[in-house]
Amino acid sequence: MTMLRRTIAAVLALGMTVTAAQAATEIFNPRSKTWMKYDPKLAKRYYQMKGGVPEDFQRQVVKFRTAEKPGTIVIDGNRHFLYFVLPDFKAIRYGIGVGREGFGWAGIVNVGRKVEWPTWTPPPEMVARDPKSAKYAGGMPGGPDNPLGARAMYLFEGNQDTIYRIHGTTEPWSIGLDISSGCIRMNNDDVIDLYSRVKVGAKVIVLMQGAALYRGV
Amino acid sequence: MNIANALRPGAVLAAGLMVAGCAGSGNEASNTQTVRATIVTAPADLQLLCASEAATRFGVEQTDVFATSSAQIETARYQVELTTGSGAATCVIEESGTVVSLVQV
Numbered sequence: 184m185t186m187l188r189r190t191i192a193a194v195l196a197l198g199m200t201v202t203a204a205q206a207a208t209e210i211f212n213p214r215s216k217t218w219m220k221y222d223p224k225l226a227k228r229y230y231q232m233k234g235g236v237p238e239d240f241q242r243q244v245v246k247f248r249t250a251e252k253p254g255t256i257v258i259d260g261n262r263h264f265l266y267f268v269l270p271d272f273k274a275i276r277y278g279i280g281v282g283r284e285g286f287g288w289a290g291i292v293n294v295g296r297k298v299e300w301p302t303w304t305p306p307p308e309m310v311a312r313d314p315k316s317a318k319y320a321g322g323m324p325g326g327p328d329n330p331l332g333a334r335a336m337y338l339f340e341g342n343q344d345t346i347y348r349i350h351g352t353t354e355p356w357s358i359g360l361d362i363s364s365g366c367i368r369m370n371n372d373d374v375i376d377l378y379s380r381v382k383v384g385a386k387v388i389v390l391m392q393g394a395a396l397y398r399g400v
Numbered sequence: 401m402n403i404a405n406a407l408r409p410g411a412v413l414a415a416g417l418m419v420a421g422c423a424g425s426g427n428e429a430s431n432t433q434t435v436r437a438t439i440v441t442a443p444a445d446l447q448l449l450c451a452s453e454a455a456t457r458f459g460v461e462q463t464d465v466f467a468t469s470s471a472q473i474e475t476a477r478y479q480v481e482l483t484t485g486s487g488a489a490t491c492v493i494e495e496s497g498t499v500v501s502l503v504q505v
Contacts, residue, residue, distance in 0.1 A: 206439035221435065239435045248445045248497045250452045259444040262437050266444060274445075291463060359435060388448070392441050392469040 206261035206392070208359045210237060221359055230356035240264075240278025240358045242373050247274035254382060256294070256349070258367060260287055260391030263359045265349070265367060267380055275380075277373045278358040281391065282365040288347070289391040294383055295339030300325030306346055309364060328353060333371040334378040338387055349387075350374060442470035442478035442493065450480040450491035453499045460485045 208221040210229070219225070221237075230236060240263065247266055251257065257266040257274070260281045266274040281287055303323045305316040323329055332351015337344060349367040351374040352358075358370060367389075369377065441447075447467035455462045464485035473479045476495035482488060484504070492500040 206437040206441065208435050209438060210435050211433070218436065237434045239433065246445075249448045251448060257444050257448065259441075261439055261441045262444070264444070289466075289468070291466065390441075390444055390447055390467055392439065 207361060208263060223357065223360060223362065226358075226360055227356045236278055236356070236358045236370070242275060242277050242376065244269070244273055245276045246272060247276075248272050249274075251386070251388070254380075254385050256377075256381065256385060256387040258387065258389045258391070260289070260389065265369065265377070267377060275376075277369055277377065280352065280354075280357045280360050280362050280368040282363050283361045286363065286365045287361070287391045288365055289389050290340070292338045292340050292345055292347070292387045292389065294336045294349075294381055294385045294387060295342070295344060296337045297378060297381065297383060298325075298335045298337070299378075300329070300333060301331045301335035301348075301350065303329050303331045332368075332374060334374045336378065336381060349377070440472045442467075442472070442480050443495075446470075446478055446493050446495070446497065447480050449497055450493050450499065450502070451482055453502055454482050454484055454489050454491060457502060458484055458489070458504065 209218040210221040210225070211217075212219050221229075226236075235241065245266075247257075247268060249255075249257070249268060249272070251268050253268050253270045255268040257268065258264075258279065258281075259266070260279075263279050263281060265277045265279045267277070268274050302325055303319060304321070305313070305319055307320075310317050310320050325331070330353055331348065332353060335348045335350040338347045338349065339345060347365050347367070349369065351371040352368040354362075354368075355370045357368065362368075442450075447470055451465040451467050452462065454460070455465045458465075464483075466483050468481050468483055470478055470480040473492070477500070478493055478495075480491045480493060482491060487504055489502060489504045491502045494500060
């Protein structure tokens with residue numbers, strides 16, 4: 184049994200409480216001294232006015248105390264951070280967008296393959312629920328309008344594609360939000376940077392409390 | 401920005417943030433948390449430290465231990481729930497990275 188399936192089985196067997204609601208992002212309003220819900224509308228407006236995402240979601244080197252090998256990717260879906268582990272207890276931290284309610288997942292996977300300007304082929308389930316994606320059922324060529332953005336790293340469990348990816352986006356304002364169908368989205372500059380560092384086979388640990396557990400394929 | 405937009409909470413916030421960004425120094429901005437999650441979980445590295453410690457203490461493969469949930473229980477102290485292959489464990493860890501307790505449940 185794989186790690187992901189063992190995790191699911193253990194959680195179900197133990198009857199652990201998985202928080203129904205996912206963590207959402209709040210942003211501090213220094214004028215009112217209050218925290219406000221960071222929703223897509225506010226995120227778009229912030230991005231338009233500031234020309235970027237909040238500073239916490241911008242790429243930066245941070246302290247990261249772990250025994251995981253340099254080159255490992257750790258995703259904190261609740262805080263919307265992706266860490267690329269460096270030597271000497273440091274990591275590069277990137278802001279990310281993650282799966283919306285019901286589309287999050289957790290587990291240990293690996294980078295199965297990497298593609299520049301990937302073709303986007305919506306899975307049949309997405310085509311079924313989203314008419315807009317139906318016209319691309321046969322695949323949308325890579326390019327600036329492609330929702331996978333500039334780079335994609337395909338996440339595998341063993342040798343099997345999980346259908347989840349770490350990829351760029353055409354919606355850079357969406358970093359920090361729960362907005363995807365389960366993929367991990369990054370700004371194109373960030374995903375290009377990460378892509379240049381990550382090796383095929385790299386371990387990817389996805390932590391996401393409150394999300395539905397990986398459902399497998 | 402027109403008046404209608406200016407009255408929207410988002411516009412007010414964004415304008416406020418712009419003012420704050422202009423007023424503050426670079427150092428102040430980088431040291432100030434501007435976003436947070438509505439659910440306070442343990443930082444990812446602390447969750448991984450708990451998982452690593454559990455694998456060592458309980459003699460299980462590192463890949464069989466996984467942090468499934470966590471919460472802040474006191475200032476600078478977190479509780480992390482782990483699966484350990486066939487079982488489970490609860491880890492309490494301080495912000496400093498010191499594992500305070502680790503018990504199988």
